Amino acid sequence: MKTKIYLLVLFLCLCNWSSFAQEQKMTESEIVAFKQSVAVVSKKIKSLSTDFTQYKHMAFLSKDIETSGRMVFKEPSLLQWQYKKPYSYSIIFKNGKILINDEGKKSAVNVGNSKIFAKINKLIVGSVSGDMFDDKEFTISYFKNKGQNITKFIPKDATLKKYIKQIELTFDKEDATVVQVKLMESAEDFTRIVLKNKVINAKIDDSFFTN
Amino acid sequence: MLKSTILFLRISCLLILVLSSCATNTVVKDFTPATFEITTFVAPYFSNPEIDYVYKANITVYGNELTGIFIAKKINDTTHRVVFTTEFGNKLLDFEISETDFKVNSIVEELDKKILVNTLKTDFRLLLRNQFLINEQFENATDKVYKSKDGNRFNTLFVSKAGEKLYKIVHSSKTKEKININFVSENNIFAEKIVIQHQNIKLRIELNYFKQ
Numbered sequence: 001m002k003t004k005i006y007l008l009v010l011f012l013c014l015c016n017w018s019s020f021a022q023e024q025k026m027t028e029s030e031i032v033a034f035k036q037s038v039a040v041v042s043k044k045i046k047s048l049s050t051d052f053t054q055y056k057h058m059a060f061l062s063k064d065i066e067t068s069g070r071m072v073f074k075e076p077s078l079l080q081w082q083y084k085k086p087y088s089y090s091i092i093f094k095n096g097k098i099l100i101n102d103e104g105k106k107s108a109v110n111v112g113n114s115k116i117f118a119k120i121n122k123l124i125v126g127s128v129s130g131d132m133f134d135d136k137e138f139t140i141s142y143f144k145n146k147g148q149n150i151t152k153f154i155p156k157d158a159t160l161k162k163y164i165k166q167i168e169l170t171f172d173k174e175d176a177t178v179v180q181v182k183l184m185e186s187a188e189d190f191t192r193i194v195l196k197n198k199v200i201n202a203k204i205d206d207s208f209f210t211n
Numbered sequence: 212m213l214k215s216t217i218l219f220l221r222i223s224c225l226l227i228l229v230l231s232s233c234a235t236n237t238v239v240k241d242f243t244p245a246t247f248e249i250t251t252f253v254a255p256y257f258s259n260p261e262i263d264y265v266y267k268a269n270i271t272v273y274g275n276e277l278t279g280i281f282i283a284k285k286i287n288d289t290t291h292r293v294v295f296t297t298e299f300g301n302k303l304l305d306f307e308i309s310e311t312d313f314k315v316n317s318i319v320e321e322l323d324k325k326i327l328v329n330t331l332k333t334d335f336r337l338l339l340r341n342q343f344l345i346n347e348q349f350e351n352a353t354d355k356v357y358k359s360k361d362g363n364r365f366n367t368l369f370v371s372k373a374g375e376k377l378y379k380i381v382h383s384s385k386t387k388e389k390i391n392i393n394f395v396s397e398n399n400i401f402a403e404k405i406v407i408q409h410q411n412i413k414l415r416i417e418l419n420y421f422k423q
Contacts, residue, residue, distance in 0.1 A: 054299075054300065056280070056296065056300040058282070058294065060284055060286060060292050061263045061282070061284060062261065062263055063263065065263075065265055065280065065282070065300075065421070067298070081299075083298060086267075086421050086422045087267050087419075087421075089267075089278070089298055091298075100278075102269070102276075102278055107276065162319070162320070163301055163319075164301075183299075183300065183301075185301070185302055189302065191299065191300030191301075
């Protein structure tokens with residue numbers, strides 16, 4: 001029995017050690033510098049468009065469910081999230097409205113002053129632009145590995161927490177922009193979104209955000 | 212008095228028999244009885260434990276539309292795991308279903324209504340069911356029809372003679388059709404398109420296979 005416990009402790013230590021080898025906690029000064037560099041970049045963002053590939057992971061499936069498309073954001077809060085493969089589906093957040101186009105079938109939902117939708121909108125924009133360091137909304141922890149910085153956000157809001165346990169943003173160390181968003185429902189169940197071909201501050205007309 | 216009661220009962224019984232046979236025949240009214248070829252029908256579409264069955268789902272319920280991703284996987288000999296998520300990947304419900312058991316792993320508060328859960332349980336159980344014991348068989352020039360008892364209800368399975376493809380299941384009581392499931396399948400391994408249509412409530416579930 002004792003040997004078993006000893007082995008278990010050893011195994012846990014090794015696991016911890018191996019995860020530390022890839023991902024280390026940032027120091028206080030590194031956190032300050034990192035937040036500053038992200039703030040500088042995200043402040044400059046007036047518009048942003050990026051391709052994305054979404055991987056839905058569930059432990060019981062033999063492979064992740066892959067969907068992909070393009071996301072377009074324009075200040076202050078216009079957002080289009082468009083899936084192109086394997087189906088065509090887009091959702092636009094615009095002035096308290098959600099416009100949906102499902103394979104050509106259009107609909108609109110008035111979310112008005114819904115706080116939860118305002119939070120989701122802010123969350124999506126924040127996730128992609130990197131501007132999410134709000135200590136009132138999240139318990140935030142900071143990590144780094146060789147080429148990337150990783151931040152983990154645990155929502156404080158009870159309603160939001162029901163849907164998302166943790167959000168992980170991975171930043172490229174070079175340009176301080178988000179390269180991956182991971183929305184965790186549990187350890188076995190998460191959505192990983194990889195962003196690429198980012199275009200910052202291209203001119204985008206407001207009329208783009210219509211259904 | 213006694214005589215008239217017995218007569219009344221006899222007429223009632225006869226009436227019930229006539230009515231029920233008429234009613235069940237409405238499902239197979241264009242078909243003629245045929246000799247038994249098989250005692251069990253094996254439905255192929257969700258039977259392979261190696262396959263992740265992933266569909267884009269459109270649910271219309273009393274005029275409201277809900278879309279998302281429907282995922283089913285056979286996790287052991289008797290049980291399927293069924294998950295419904297939003298397009299963004301948030302899980303809305305997560306069930307484990309067999310012919311005899313049902314377990315809710317998780318469900319969001321907004322959908323956690325007993326009537327909805329029970330309806331989906333019946334729908335998914337019928338959709339995922341692998342084997343049907345055959346009690347009667349019918350046919351016409353193009354199709355074979357197998358009728359299977361399901362408690363006090365019936366499942367009638369329509370199979371094309373040409374490709375031996377299951378293209379429709381009708382779940383009915385003795386008097387009424389309750390649920391129709393239509394399948395479109397090219398390869399007879401999985402169905403590209405599935406429509407679950409309720410007859411007594413305004414609920415329609417359309418599933419389109421994901422080409423990843």
